[in-house]
């Protein structure tokens with residue numbers, strides 16, 4: 385990271401353990417969630433100054449459902465109170481071009497994670513901000529994909545260097561507005577976000593490497 389000035393790269397911040405060290409390449413060191421039983425989640429109300437919109441919790445829910453659906457039964461999410469939820473989603477004000485952030489937490493000895501989403505697209509650079517203001521679906525695509533990416537870290541997925549992946553690390557550069565436009569262009573209405581997961585074959589392969597396959601119903605004694 386550059387010192388002495390605001391770093392221009394738009395990134396995602398991953399904090400490991402209690403250490404304040406930023407190691408954005410290594411979130412997989414967290415390991416998987418305990419998915420033996422249902423994984424409880426909590427989606428917070430938007431914090432003042434975050435530019436949260438009323439529908440944003442729905443975007444977070446759709447991101448959770450996309451991962452759940454893709455795990456073929458190996459992951460089951462259910463809503464729960466904040467204090468016991470293994471996965472917690474918070475909407476927070478902008479911070480130097482960061483899209484989101486993931487921090488591990490422990491609940492009764494189980495590994496969980498808090499993800500922090502920064503829905504103020506004006507803080508993500510001139511081009512992103514302009515396109516998001518002109519096109520509400522572009523803005524919602526950014527917020528949805530940020531939820532999907534940070535929840536991916538929460539599940540234990542690491543960054544990749546392939547721009548087709550949701551887990552791509554923006555620090556590698558490339559056409560970031562194009563990354564969001566590729567997803568947005570698959571939508572004709574907001575409700576399409578619920579069925580267009582945005583996950584690549586690589587994202588799905590890594591998810592299944594971490595969580596395996598669910599038993600086929602009726603297959604076991």
Ligand SMILES: [Zn+2]
Nearest residue numbers: 396397533543
């Ligand atoms: Zn990330």
